[in-house]
Amino acid sequence: MPKEFQFQVSPQVAASEDLLAQQVAKFCKITPEEILKVVVLKRSFDARQKAVKVNVKGIVYLIGEDYIPAKIELPDYPNVANRQEVIVVGAGPAGLFAALQLIELGLKPIVLERGKEVRGRRRDLKAINVDGIVNEDSNYCFGEGGAGTYSDGKLYTRSKKRGDIDRILELFVGFGATPDIMVDAHPHIGTNKLPKIIQDIREQIIACGGEVLFETRVTDFVVKNSEMQGVVLQNGNIISANKVILATGHSARDIFELLHKKNIYIEAKPFALGVRAEHPQELIDRIQYSCDYRGEFLPPAPYSVVKQVNGRGMYSFCMCPGGVIAPCATSPGEVVTNGWSPSKRDQPTANSGIVVELKLEDFKPYQKFGPLAGMEFQKAIEQKAWHLAGETQKVPAQRMVDFTQNKISQNIPKTSYVPGTTSIEMGEVFPGFLSQIMRQGFVEFGKSMKGYMTNEAILHAPESRTSSPVRIPRDSFSLEHLQIKGLYPCGEGAGYAGGIISAAIDGEKCALKVAESLNLK
Ligand code: FAD
Structure with a gap:
């Protein structure tokens, strides 16, 4: 039977497979030669003592025992090219994870993003840093991957639902993040690695028949008899759909202004x-x-x-x-x-x-x-x-x-x-x-x-942009806007998330509710 272990070691021991194996052997009263594999499940630093320690929890498999390396794989995403279309406004973590979840549930996401794809976005970041030029559609908050793309990529949240968090972390690993994020108590990805992961998510959405349109700003909603009918783009085109996930983030001031102007109920929120x-x-x-x-x-x-x-x-x-x-x-x-x-x-x-x-x-x-x-x-x-x-x-x-x-x-x-x-x-x-x-x-x-x-x-x-200054209220069961059927306020901008993980979780939740309303779940 594989044995479990949990102890504190020095950072040097935690960083070395050999030294860690010796410590595991001592703890489990076996010899290092008997060890087939040490699998670390959780790792955290404890700096409360004079000498910093690392808490390590894991399982050790002995020679002769069945050890099958855990492999994190992406869900089997179906082709949704001909399925019912759902509009997702915003390609931040909320929008992207909503799109992936819609595909899993057999719906076709059409993701509309005002900013550019990750690479094009880099030039605009250079312009703001070096020349002080702010592009209103492409900056550190707007563009593919949303505010999280060029961030520290901290992946922890105050949310207590471990299952939801692990699912998002597994998807990140499936799209190329290091599996260490499943183990570390305070995982982070980093600005240099996030863009490729975000790009791979987009490519998955497109490969499954979904659409991702960049430089496509939503400027109005088509609402009839308090039901969502579609969205109007900056170029005047209308995209029709009666399900719209609105995941535009905490900096989309024009969206808050639009909702207010159209008498679609929103409320001030402390931040x-x-x-x-x-x-x-x-x-x-x-x-x-x-x-x-x-x-x-x-x-x-x-x-x-x-x-x-x-x-x-x-x-x-x-x-x-x-x-x-x-x-x-x-x-x-x-x-x-x-x-x-x-x-x-x-x-x-x-x-x-x-x-x-x-x-x-x-x-x-x-x-x-x-x-x-x-x-x-x-x-x-x-x-x-x-x-x-x-x-x-x-x-x-x-x-x-x-x-x-x-x-x-x-x-x-x-x-x-x-x-x-x-x-x-x-x-x-x-x-x-x-x-x-x-x-x-x-x-x-x-x-x-x-x-x-x-x-x-x-x-x-x-x-000043710690969280949204506005809440877009939604029904706590259906997650639809309190007045507008088919409108799903989602993620940080709507006031239901703070950070990459919780925004992604909320994106998935909204997608599930859309599917439920169509009797697909
Ligand atoms: P957003 O990520 O804001 O995405 C909204 C998207 O909607 C944007 O891409 C925007 O362009 C698009 N959009 C807006 N209006 C329209 C429109 N009218 N039409 C079409 N598209 C539109 N969080 C962490 O958890 N860990 C961190 O380490 C971390 N570091 C950060 C560092 C920086 C520099 C920044 C700016 C944020 C950081 N955050 C971090 C916060 C995190 O990025 C956000 O909490 C998260 O991205 C919110 O996700 P979201 O999808 O709800 O909204």
């Missing part, structure tokens, strides 16, 4: 907003690993901070070890930050959003915009930051200690944010209550994470 902080990675390693030098067996350290300040949560968001801060504006005249990292996380800097939870009452100055009040609050901060930093893609920046002391920084060193920074007193960018919470919060973080509060840390503003 979080703040700055993106960048530290030298070595400094974060020293703090998190309690060591002078990380060494070759430990990954660049992540961190997570959270405090209650004046009754509000202030916390780290989308932390990227060994990463880079990216210009994530989706329209000219605004600046937005977010972070990405390559699969090896080998950049010398660590960045993280540090954000404060907002409440609906914060949007009061914008109440004339009704359900778009939060979106207008967000937009106003992004536009103000753009203006203050010089009306390019440079962002306002300040050293962390200077910010807490209301002191403009005399100089800002070069950071990973390619378009550059302008030294600004951050208090000018944010409403007073937010600056006050952030100042206090950073002092608190410095107390619980010694060394975190330092002038080596540079704050970039704003981190």
Whole structure:
């Protein structure tokens, strides 16, 4: 019988098959020579002790036992070229995983994406980084794979449904991600590997008879008697279908405006907003690993901070070890930050959003915009930051200690944010209550994470696209919009997901409900 094991080892042992096998032998009271195969099922780092340890859980097979390597295979996708068509608006994780699920269920997805395919998108990312030119359809948020393509590719979520998460991870592996993502407690893919995976997903959809149309922006919906009939494209063409999965992400402001204009019910939703902080990675390693030098067996350290300040949560968001801060504006005249990292996380800097939870009452100055009040609050901060930093893609920046002391920084060193920074007193960018919470919060973080509060840390503003400022309400059973039959608000933009995995899970859920409504499930 294969034996199970679970223990803590040093990072060096965890990184070596031979050393790990010796440890397994000792634990299971066998000799290394008796081992046929050690299979690691779960792996996580434990940095709470002075010397970092790795928790390892797995199974050992002995010589003579039946060991069949687990093989992750893609589902047997049928050809759906002649099946009923379902429109999917948006090719982010929600839209793409909805399309795959529709195919599995025997329906033909027509995916409409305003941005370009992954390769064409690269040129527009260069233009925003180097020339400060924002293409409204092709940027870090819009284009094939959505906001997740050029990201850190962190694949963890607060969702508790392990089965749903494993299914998405298995699909990622099936499309080319390393099987390690099934094992690591905090898996990530990296910006260099995600585009190929996304491209393979698209090719699968097309090979099965589905359609994926790029540079195809949806500008209107065709609705009759409160039932979805199709969508109107920017070029005036209409694509008809009475099932539309709307997965346009949290930055599709024109879609929120369109829904509001058409009196299709939407509501303001609280979100979080703040700055993106960048530290030298070595400094974060020293703090998190309690060591002078990380060494070759430990990954660049992540961190997570959270405090209650004046009754509000202030916390780290989308932390990227060994990463880079990216210009994530989706329209000219605004600046937005977010972070990405390559699969090896080998950049010398660590960045993280540090954000404060907002409440609906914060949007009061914008109440004339009704359900778009939060979106207008967000937009106003992004536009103000753009203006203050010089009306390019440079962002306002300040050293962390200077910010807490209301002191403009005399100089800002070069950071990973390619378009550059302008030294600004951050208090000018944010409403007073937010600056006050952030100042206090950073002092608190410095107390619980010694060394975190330092002038080596540079704050970039704003981190404003943490989640959708709008919810598109849907029936909790059918997942259809409360008023419009056949419209399935989906993913992060509709307010039902936050991050790659949960968006993908929601995409699958909506596809299942579409099939159910057609008695296909
Ligand atoms: P999106 O990914 O936003 O996709 C929506 C798509 O709809 C876009 O491609 C857009 O072009 C398209 N669209 C919009 N309007 C229209 C229209 N009118 N017509 C046609 N198409 C339209 N999450 C993680 O879990 N881990 C991370 O490490 C991580 N890092 C990130 C780093 C960056 C730089 C960014 C920007 C985001 C990151 N995120 C990360 C967040 C994650 O990418 C999103 O949560 C996720 O992509 C949401 O998926 P979605 O499909 O709901 O929406």
